Amino acid sequence: MRRLNRYVGRAIIGSVATVLLVLVALDGISALVDEMSDRKDAYTGLEVLIYVGLTLPARLYEQIPFAVLVGCLWGLGSLAGASELVVMRAAGVSVARVSWMVLKPVLWFMALGLALGEYVIPYTDQIAESRRALAQGEDRALQSRRGLWSREGDEYMHFNAVLPNGVLFGVTRYGFDERRQLVFSSFTKRATYQGGGVWLEEQGQVTDLSGAEITTSTFTTRRWRTGISPALLNILVLPPEALSIRRLYSYATYLGQQGLGSDEYWLAFWQKLLQPLAAASLVLIAISFIFGPLREVTMGFRVFSGVVVGIVFRTSQDLLGPSSLVFGFSPLLAVLVPILICAAVGVVLLRRSL
Structure with a gap:
């Protein structure tokens, strides 16, 4: 069983890492093209490269849930295409056991995301913004657009x-x-x-x-x-999404005690805190798709389905989050609803495939 765990784990880690690398590379190239149009004074091509490089941890953090979904569909789809999942099931390995085999390597990516959000992104984002402001010659009174x-x-x-x-x-x-x-x-x-x-x-x-x-x-x-x-x-100086969980909690609590608006910081707090749960719900969707409606389709269609689900999930979060700030309902509810819907859909599809 350990050998089987390692085999499935290598397949999932390789697929998720490849998807994550592609997504971050595309995001970085897009940011590089956008920043090139802002070059002036000492903000040269080299400074643009440094700025984009410093923002890569934040871009990687944002792409982890999406990469986990598409990577699991790819990795499990490869196993299903080679009839290896059928062999596992015939050998008595349950769907729950396979799900745990898939989830364990994903936990490493969740841990990576938490580490980046807590200890790396608040520092690198601030360095990046400060370097850009100084390189663009914003050393005169009220000259900075991002001051x-x-x-x-x-x-x-x-x-x-x-x-x-x-x-x-x-x-x-x-x-x-x-x-x-x-x-x-x-x-x-x-x-x-x-x-x-x-x-x-x-x-x-x-x-x-x-x-x-x-x-x-x-x-x-x-x-x-x-x-x-x-x-x-x-x-x-940093937007709420670039702060660590600890700083978000302490500052949101402070604003609440002072009677000031803190919903924006609570929204970012719950999004960061529940990101591992969001990734887990997307993994559940991927597993249910492979054992259910996407069991016998082509790899391209599996990846396409994962992209569609990921876009719908992210769009729902992007809509509900700001809506909670406008209409005054709980930011926790705005973050939790898409996660619970994904988990419920995954459970229902898995139950039908049994």
């Missing part, structure tokens, strides 16, 4: 680029008094976190509007004390 706004008391701030190691580029600050009148503005090319809520600003210019006359001065370095920390900026 970040923040507020602390009566002060509003904009950061062109945020690096994960506590370095800011293009820091613009506006200070207001109790009458909402602008009293100062400043721009700093670079700010580095020193610890204890202190940042060191370098090469800046300050405009004072509090007096009768407007005065402008420059400085080489100065200390800036604020409650904004690198950890907070690392959360704010």
Whole structure:
């Protein structure tokens, strides 16, 4: 039985890995073509390649459920085409046993996805966006199309680029008094976190509007004390889907405690947390197809069927997710419904094939 487990496992791993490689390659080439149109200043072809390379972990993470579905259809279809599944069943191996043989290697891809989402993607995505902003010459006040706004008391701030190691580029600050009148503005090319809520600003210019006359001065370095920390900026600068599960949970909880809208972060949290369950439901669909309606069709039709099911599954998630934010129903329900429907369809088809 161990030899049979290894044989089925190699077939599934090889098929899923091949499909995953093809999908990520196509996605990367498409992104490369799109980014080439944005080249300017120091954002050269090499920088475009680096940017796309840094975003590959996120692209791989997004394609895992789809690759698992198509890869399992391909791998199991090959076994069925060679009548190996018939031999297994004749030898007394149950459908449940075969399903477990297929699911075990898929667990490695689920673990890979969790590892990427927790420890790799939040770092590489932030590096990629910051490098692109700096390479495109976005080191002037309010020049970044992907910058970040923040507020602390009566002060509003904009950061062109945020690096994960506590370095800011293009820091613009506006200070207001109790009458909402602008009293100062400043721009700093670079700010580095020193610890204890202190940042060191370098090469800046300050405009004072509090007096009768407007005065402008420059400085080489100065200390800036604020409650904004690198950890907070690392959360704010990235879209919810690029954050880790831990950060999504903590920040969504914090927003809820402050009475602020947190549904977008809860939606991303449940999507990431339940991604292994989504992949498992798609594996169940693939197994039920091979033992059921797709048992005797061509390999091309099996792959086509997997692509159609994957597109329908992803489209339903893409529709229900934003709908939960608009109509106010639970983000958990929006993520869970497509998964439960896939699992139910897989179970029904498997029961009919027995």
